[in-house]
Amino acid sequence: MDLQRLLIDRMENRILVGLTMVLASMVLVGWVAINETGRMASFQQQHLARSVEKGAELFSSSCATCHGNSGEGSARAPGLNNPQLFGHDYLAPLDTQIAAVETRIARFESLTATMVDEEARSQLSEEEFTAVQADLAAIIEQFGEDPLTSLNGELTTLVTNRANLILQMQSAIDRGYDPEDPSRMNNVGWGSTLETFVLTTLVSGRPVSTNYWPEPMAAWSQTAGGPLRDDQLQDLANYVLNWGHERNWTLEDLLRVQQFAKEPVEGAVQIVENPVAAEIIDIQFADVTGRRDEIDAVVARALDEMAELTGDPNNGQSLYNGSLACSACHNLATVAPPTEGTFTRVQDTRLADPNLAGYSAEHYIVESILAPNAHVVEGYPANNMPQNFGERLDAQLLADLVAYLSSQDGADPLAN
Amino acid sequence: MSVLPFPSFLDDVKEKGLRKAVFEGADEVVERLTAGLNVQDVRDALRGEDPTRRPNPRLQPHADGFWLHMRPSYYNRQVTGLYPSFRLGWLSTYFVFFETITGIILMFWYTPSPEIAYGNMLSMLNNVPFGQFTRDLHRLGAEAMVLIVFLHMLRTFYTGSYKKPRQFTWFTGVLLLIFTGFLSFTGYLLPWDQLALWAVTIGASMAEATPLVGEQVNLLVRGGPEMGANGLLRFYMAHVLLLPVLLFIFTGVHYYKVVIHGHSLPPREENPGEDTAKRVPLDRRVYFIPDVLTSELMWFGVTSFILIVLCIWFYHAPLESHADPQVTPLGTTAPWYFLWIQGALKLGDKTFWGVIFPGILLGFLMVVPYIDLNPARRFAQRRLAFSISFLMLTALVVTSYMGLAEFGVATAPDQEILNELTFEPAHNHMGLLRPVNFDQLATGAFTTREFAGGAEHGPSGVAAFNDMLQQNGEMEHLLEHLETQFLSLPTLRFTPVPANAPELVHVLEEFAHLLEAEQVELLDSWGVVIITPNQGNLKRLDVVINWQEVEIVGGTPVLDDSGNPIPVFNDDGAPVRRTSSVHIFINEQSGYFN
Structure with a gap:
């Protein structure tokens, strides 16, 4: 056998072959090392791309119902295919230009002031004086004999363009977009990346969002008791982020968004200048009988004040879901009667109560807000609802709230 | 008198001179490392010369050293x-x-x-x-x-x-x-x-x-x-x-x-x-x-x-x-070296074929030398042992083949075809649609009828297909079906595959062939591929198969006397048509088509 005779029987050939192979292996490993950076980068990209594909599948089956098929959002959840989420500032280019023009105007004014003011001029050295003259000459050369007029004209155009741009966004603004504060990350004060924002939202959901959405966002992570594994959440986050991948956001993209994020309004007690019923706050259930007259008098006064005003049901709704957080309890009929059908319920059920003889629906609602313990609905605990709305509301806010509750005149889920 | 307070290499240098001391020192180090061979011995060995001194120093490392004590010296x-x-x-x-x-x-x-x-x-x-x-x-x-x-x-x-x-x-x-x-x-x-x-x-x-x-x-x-x-x-x-x-x-x-x-x-x-x-x-x-x-x-x-x-x-x-x-992937198998057990399992009882049979086999292997007492080692004198071994090897190959997913596992043909078109990269293969170049995944709806044999094919086949779907109400069913797959389309109009998408043409041709090969079980079938944009660099591909149901018993279609499958009709006497589909997303950067 030739192989046997040539390689295996002759030691110098064995050593030669062995050495060659070891050297060749080292060269090959070196070659791998050189290509390693590129290989890892391309794997990274390819894996991200495939992760987006998996995320797309999860999104279409689990998220699209609320966030929209193409991420445009719906009344149930905000749009994610959304320049607001990615913090795109449509006004930024104009704002930069406006700032530049304003700086120039200020500079021109300060230079002219220096030239006019004898005293200031005398303090300049020869060189400084030449420099100021040169600056002025440069501005005049650029903007003509009357730079201030031409600069101001430019400023006016820019400011008009800006206003026009905002005008074009009007339908988005109506849906809750604020062009002056366009970044979701800034709005919520998120200190980390968009990716972690999306991921943590997916992991834990948005339990508190019941206050401003019809239903909370569920926790999706298995860690938090949800259905998805962490790698699936990462796929989903990659898919959502892919909407911003090399994207030049256009105005159409903004207008296509059906729903913008809602801001949870501060839950802290707001100071109102003229509280509507500061006298009757903090009345416990046991004290109601003793202070009945007082309650009646104050409620009657509040009703009088409100009669002069028109309530805004929209503002009432934001109060109800937002700063007053009424909807936190008035949702499932477990802690408090549900919001749905409040007005129907008051008219059909509550006013039938002999204790409430002579009450109008509005009277009952106002009294229940200002002195919740005055009439506690059977089956619900007393002393449970905050008893300080009398000092947190003025007549207008109360009117707004009542206007909103009056719009809840659909079927009463408790009626059977 | 030592140079240092203790005997050291410097004494050697003082005594013998630097050159000699270094050589002797190196010699000693090598001899200790090799447990017996000095520099000269190593050089001789590597030159292929006979050992220079007796007893043979090359046996020393086997006797004294740890590493070679477990190797024979010759x-x-x-x-x-x-x-x-x-x-x-x-x-x-x-x-x-x-x-x-x-x-x-x-x-x-x-x-x-x-x-x-x-x-x-x-x-x-x-x-x-x-x-x-x-x-x-x-x-x-x-x-x-x-x-x-x-x-x-x-x-x-x-x-x-x-x-x-x-x-x-x-x-x-x-x-x-x-x-x-x-x-x-x-x-x-x-x-x-x-x-x-x-x-x-x-x-x-x-x-x-x-x-x-x-x-x-x-x-x-x-x-x-x-x-x-x-x-x-x-x-x-x-x-x-x-x-x-x-x-x-x-x-x-x-x-x-x-x-x-x-x-x-x-x-x-x-x-x-x-x-x-x-x-x-x-x-x-x-x-x-x-x-x-x-x-x-x-x-x-x-x-x-x-x-x-x-x-x-x-x-x-x-x-x-x-x-x-x-999620159980279609065509799951054990690792290749366990395929024989998976194949044996398809023969019957799980306990016998999955545990007892391999157990007996391995047990038999272990005791072979104690059973086979024939002292002969030459091939001609071991006919029985060789025959048994060939039998066992054959059995191993056959059962391994039987262990493959394609053997004896009945999967519905529509599922097979959908899988064939879309499966994720596995075992270095992937569904036919995945490697199609992203640019050639033209947005639109395409049908296998364009590529089916017979009279109606090409653009006229597509037109006829559109008409057929409109007339028999299948279009509505199709849209409803897609809705359940989270794809809402207001309408759907099939068009011929664009000329600049030859790879997509190829896949649809292949799709048509696959359907044709299963035309007994998938009677009067059609397949469609619907491509919709999803994100800037992401497209959604829906593959749908629709066919007329035939009577099936035990995984195979029942044939009438003339060898044709028997269609199933519903209570109103109308043929029952069935739909199945699968969808995938393809990202431009996924690199399936490199």
């Missing part, structure tokens, strides 16, 4: 070439060390937890220099080792080397074969991808079939009713601790026995019943130093080089999507 010339060993035993040992070293490197990047393991794989691939390379080497080495150890056993059998006095060597060898199989199998699970989870789930489900204690064995192996965190940890511990320890111990025992009884000579060199291996005549002796040593170093270089070349250009360890116990 071999019979008959066993140092390629034949009869084919170096398979040496290769098996090579792989034991090769796998240990690459495995230890991989351990630095791996955490045995279902939450992290797959992420570790990814970071190994995208963030660890040489990560992919090391993983490829380890995986390739593992698969090669199973094969090499098995071939080593075959060789030993055919040369009759297991016979007296080497029975116990063979016995430990069979143990090593089993350990190797289990090592490979336990390692299979660790990447925690779909391939791993399902191959191992199938393999481990055999444990359940163990008589009497099946449930307990199953719980013990998996650490729970399903493969989860506990199961992964157990497989990991078995893979990196239990099995390697056993493997090393029995490799030691095995090799000790090999040395004690000497390497067996080719059958024609040893007379029946006579063992001449240990008494090597002087003129046939080949000394370990330098001949066998240099030979082994050469084989080390050659084998490593081949493995490196394979892992750079030809082999990459597979990694599929994250393991998901909820």
Whole structure:
């Protein structure tokens, strides 16, 4: 056998072959090392791309119902295919230009002031004086004999363009977009990346969002008791982020968004200048009988004040879901009667109560807000609802709230 | 008088001069390192010259040194070439060390937890220099080792080397074969991808079939009713601790026995019943130093080089999507070296074919040398043993084939076709639609009717298809069906595939062929591919098959007298049409089409 005779029987050939192979292996490993950076980068990209594909599948089956098929959002959840989420500032280019023009105007004014003011001029050295003259000459050369007029004209155009741009966004603004504060990350004060924002939202959901959405966002992570594994959440986050991948956001993209994020309004007690019923706050259930007259008098006064005003049901709704957080309890009929059908319920059920003889629906609602313990609905605990709305509301806010509750005149889920 | 307060090298320099002292010192160091060979001896050995002094200094390292005490100091010339060993035993040992070293490197990047393991794989691939390379080497080495150890056993059998006095060597060898199989199998699970989870789930489900204690064995192996965190940890511990320890111990025992009884000579060199291996005549002796040593170093270089070349250009360890116990991929199989058990399982009873049959087989293998008392080693005198072995090999090949997914597992043809078009990359293949260039995935709706044989094809076939769907109300059904798949389209109009998308044309042609090949079960069928944009660099592909249902009994369609399938009609006498579909998303950067 030739192989046997040539390689295996002759030691110098064995050593030669062995050495060659070891050297060749080292060269090959070196070659791998050189290509390693590129290989890892391309794997990274390819894996991200495939992760987006998996995320797309999860999104279409689990998220699209609320966030929209193409991420445009719906009344149930905000749009994610959304320049607001990615913090795109449509006004930024104009704002930069406006700032530049304003700086120039200020500079021109300060230079002219220096030239006019004898005293200031005398303090300049020869060189400084030449420099100021040169600056002025440069501005005049650029903007003509009357730079201030031409600069101001430019400023006016820019400011008009800006206003026009905002005008074009009007339908988005109506849906809750604020062009002056366009970044979701800034709005919520998120200190980390968009990716972690999306991921943590997916992991834990948005339990508190019941206050401003019809239903909370569920926790999706298995860690938090949800259905998805962490790698699936990462796929989903990659898919959502892919909407911003090399994207030049256009105005159409903004207008296509059906729903913008809602801001949870501060839950802290707001100071109102003229509280509507500061006298009757903090009345416990046991004290109601003793202070009945007082309650009646104050409620009657509040009703009088409100009669002069028109309530805004929209503002009432934001109060109800937002700063007053009424909807936190008035949702499932477990802690408090549900919001749905409040007005129907008051008219059909509550006013039938002999204790409430002579009450109008509005009277009952106002009294229940200002002195919740005055009439506690059977089956619900007393002393449970905050008893300080009398000092947190003025007549207008109360009117707004009542206007909103009056719009809840659909079927009463408790009626059977 | 010493130069320093104690005797030192400087004294030598003072006494003999620098040059001589250095040479003698080097000589001494080399002699200590090699346990007996000085510089001159090493030079002589490497030049292939005879030893210069007596007693032969080249035997000294075997007597005094640790590393060579386990190697024979000389071999019979008959066993140092390629034949009869084919170096398979040496290769098996090579792989034991090769796998240990690459495995230890991989351990630095791996955490045995279902939450992290797959992420570790990814970071190994995208963030660890040489990560992919090391993983490829380890995986390739593992698969090669199973094969090499098995071939080593075959060789030993055919040369009759297991016979007296080497029975116990063979016995430990069979143990090593089993350990190797289990090592490979336990390692299979660790990447925690779909391939791993399902191959191992199938393999481990055999444990359940163990008589009497099946449930307990199953719980013990998996650490729970399903493969989860506990199961992964157990497989990991078995893979990196239990099995390697056993493997090393029995490799030691095995090799000790090999040395004690000497390497067996080719059958024609040893007379029946006579063992001449240990008494090597002087003129046939080949000394370990330098001949066998240099030979082994050469084989080390050659084998490593081949493995490196394979892992750079030809082999990459597979990694599929994250393991998901909820999603069973179509066509799941055990690892190839366990296919024979999976095939045997299709023959009938799980307990018998899955546990007892392999148990008997391995048990039989272990005791072969104690049963086969025929002392002859020459081929002509071992006809019975050879016949049995060929029978067993044939059975192994046949049952392995039967273990393949395509054998004996009835899957509905529509599911097969949908899978064929869309399946995720697995075993280095992928669905036909995936590699279509992203630019050629034209937005629109396309039908196989454009490419079907018969009168209506091409653009007129598409027009006829549109008309047909409108007239018989199928269009509405199709849109409703897509709605259930989370794709809402207001309308749908099929168009011919654009001329600048030849790859898409090719896939639809193939789709049409697949449907045609199944036209008995998928009567009067049509298939469509609907491509919709999803994100800037992402498209959604829906593949739908619609056909007229035929009567099916036991997985095959019932045929009437003239050999045609029998359509199913509903209560109103209308034919029942069925729809099934699958959809995938394709990202421009996914690299399926590179």
